[in-house]
Amino acid sequence: MRGFLVFALVAPLLGACATGRGPTGPVADLRPAESPSGNTDEAGMWMQTERTETRMRISAAVVHDPALNDYIHGLVCRLSAEHCAAIRVYVVRDPAFMASMGPTGLLKVHTGLLLRMANEAQLSFVLGHEIGHYVRRHSLQRWEDFKAKSTYLGLEAESIAEFSRVNEREADQIGYTLLVKAGYDPREAARVWEAMLAESPSKNPPPTLFIGAHPSTAERLANLRESAATAATTGADLRIGRDEYLAQLRRIRHWLLDDEVGRRQFKQTQVVMRRLIEEGDGLGDLHFHAGEMHRRRGAPEDLTTAISEYRRALDFPDAPPEAYRSLGIVYARRGDRTAARDAFARYLEKRPTAEDHELIERQLADLEAPR
């Protein structure tokens, strides 16, 4: 099983290429419905991935949402009709910006990725990248490369990382090709990468084996922009699919945001929030979660910002009633008993049967008691 932070790279369009170059020679692309047999390394990889999938099927970390699964699988089929039946999609509840593909076609899409995609075209680019790993049998290639180079542990780390970078570039190229063939706007691929870059703690991460296993940020961004500039992007029927994507995302976005704030990676979350707010969908819930992020960080200036975000959230009809509860908590922390009391009372008014209503009633009683 290979896991990849998903980065975008756009290179010139490839033709339908039937082989890749493995460490020990050419490796034929996986044919539709093909599976390895016998006592090969690839058969072993399939065996272990099938075991993983059995566990995943019953895992509480997997989001069992048939409509969402059907939607993502439908995108896979749109990108690659011939491999559609062999690829199984699992949505994993995890706020990481990540997707991965196993050698058997086990495709994991983490919910942190879904939160960050602005539309169907962006998600399709990522799915196409993962399909690229699958078709090119990169798991097998990488294993063979490890075997060939790991005579002395660590001695050929850079060479191993370079091979991994080659795989990543190849998957990016295939992802881009599939995106264009499916009629999506290729500029959206570049936007995935731009969003990712904005979130990176450092624009130039130190070259280690693991980080170096992906092509550099600068290289990918340059290739991306160059290809996007030369691609035919003026056609009227280029698909972006924002409405279709949002129709799926809106059903789950509240808890995706809960999970994102729960990471406590506040700088990254701030970037994500800012972008989502700029995009303008679900502003009540977004401002509420922006407030939650500041409240949890808890620096003195954060409490002021949190109040402002909650207040802004309440201007929109989709603001959750929990915005009043959080306002009450922040006001109480700042010693503003009257404002805290009003906010808690509004919360109970909106959610009279909330699970925490007894706790809030007790807090209200404390606030109303003479000091």
Added chain:
Amino acid sequence: MKRLRVRPVLGLAVLATVLATGAALADPQRAPGVSRLSDPRVLLLPAQVEVWEIATTWFGVLKPEPTLNARRYTQAAIERELGHGRVVLVPYTAPADPERNDRHLALLNLHAMIRREVLGQEANPLNRLPSKRGRLEWSVGPGMAAFREDSSGATHALLLELTARRMVGGQHATLAALGSDRLIGSASLVDLNTATSYGSTPSAGEASIPRARPRAS
């Protein structure tokens, strides 16, 4: 490419581990507090047996044919050692109902995770759990009764885990640092009435698996 085979010595090694496991039922050298079982009907759950080839400490592949062979040997060894006398072996059949089957799988996963944690803690004297007092026992709760309900009158369930690993040929530095090819096994016996699990101390030994010749390109 030469096909890998499991030499009989691996089967013997597996058998030896199984025998050690079987001792939990018959050997008087039991953990303190574990009494001899009377007329046990032991549900033989699918043994988790795997043979791995490792390129580094963190990247490896399962070897299909040796794994399947090892599973067969293990099953045969258990049946030969325990399938006579006063122990009645109850073969396991996965439930036809998918929901029920998922429940079995979830319980087995949970049990395996807890077992690994307990054994891992006990393996290091500094980490030993005071509450265990040297006894390798735990419980995953009354849910384990599902196995009793779905099998014909089993009183206990036997769970076995065996992992053989071998380094890719030529990894001299790794071999020197981490030791040679290894076979590690552990087993646990679950009382399906009380849901208490009794674990065996992990057994470790040499796994003798022939290495593949370099692949001709």
